[in-house]
Amino acid sequence: MPRRKKFFRLLLKILSGLVSFALLAFACLSLIIAQPQPDKIKEPEPQALLSPAPAIETRSESELTSVASSFPAPLMSFVSSSGMRFVSASARDAAVDGGTGRVATLNWQTPDGEPVILQSIYPASALSLLGNDYHFVWKLGPTLFGSDSVYMEANGAVRLHARTDSALYVVIVPPAVAPKLTALSQSLQLLSMQ
Numbered sequence: 001m002p003r004r005k006k007f008f009r010l011l012l013k014i015l016s017g018l019v020s021f022a023l024l025a026f027a028c029l030s031l032i033i034a035q036p037q038p039d040k041i042k043e044p045e046p047q048a049l050l051s052p053a054p055a056i057e058t059r060s061e062s063e064l065t066s067v068a069s070s071f072p073a074p075l076m077s078f079v080s081s082s083g084m085r086f087v088s089a090s091a092r093d094a095a096v097d098g099g100t101g102r103v104a105t106l107n108w109q110t111p112d113g114e115p116v117i118l119q120s121i122y123p124a125s126a127l128s129l130l131g132n133d134y135h136f137v138w139k140l141g142p143t144l145f146g147s148d149s150v151y152m153e154a155n156g157a158v159r160l161h162a163r164t165d166s167a168l169y170v171v172i173v174p175p176a177v178a179p180k181l182t183a184l185s186q187s188l189q190l191l192s193m194q
Contacts, residue, residue, distance in 0.1 A: 052093050052100050061086035064106075065193060071104045073166035074190035076120045076145075078108060082187035084116065085109040096126045103129060114177045116184065119170035124163050130170065134159050142185040144169055149185075160185070 056070050067089045068075040078084045087107040094101045106118040121129050134152035141149035144162035149171075152159045158178040160171040171188075173181065 053102070055090065055092040057088065057090040059088045064089055064191070067091045067104055067106075068191045069193035071102055071120060071122065071167075071193075073120065073122050073124075074192040075104055075106075076118050076167075076169045076171075076188055077106055077191050078118075078187050079189050082184075083111050084187070085111070087115075094121075094126070094129050096123065096129065101126045101129065110177060110180075114174055116177065117170075117172040118188075119172070121168040121170065122166075124166060124168050126168060127163075130159075130161060130168070142182040144171070144185055144188065145190060 053070060056067055058064065058067060064077065064086070068077075070091045085108060087109055089104070089106045091102060091104040094103045102122045104120045108116045108118065110116060134154045134157075137151050137153050139151045141151035141160045141162075143149065144160065145164055147162040147164050149160040149162040152161070153175075156174065158173050158175055158181070160181060162169050171181070171184070173184070177184070
């Protein structure tokens with residue numbers, strides 16, 4: 001009898017090993033089959049690069065339309081009822097891979113006088129224009145224009161950035177304003193003069 005029990009235990013171990021191996025092989029095969037084929041992966045269309053244009057600067061919110069019209073994608077700004085105070089805006093060319101892109105920077109102040117910088121960057125693939133002074137923080141940023149944002153920090157500043165089909169959008173605030181980022185992001189809009 002004890003010999004028979006040992007035989008059944010050994011047989012059960014061998015069968016469970018074979019079943020485990022078969023399940024592992026099935027899982028690997030399903031992952032290989034489910035992986036998209038290289039010819040079926042749809043690459044986003046590259047955005048047209050710009051020809052060089054003169055830089056624009058303004059300290060008047062009423063002239064913000066000139067900055068927006070010089071930007072080839074919708075420009076990020078605060079809605080007029082947000083309570084934010086406009087300080088200045090500029091648009092300048094920036095070198096990107098293969099040509100010229102455009103960076104529009106809008107400087108605002110909160111009602112408490114804290115600075116808030118909004119940047120709109122064209123083309124959307126120009127991540128190199130973000131700079132690398134910031135480090136990634138495992139914290140979920142608010143949604144900006146339907147895209148998840150990336151929350152990053154540097155000495156004395158917090159940056160959110162999100163990429164849409166048309167541009168890369170950046171919000172830079174001091175750490176004191178960081179807890180209010182969700183509320184601030186709800187006051188943002190996209191201005192399009194195209």
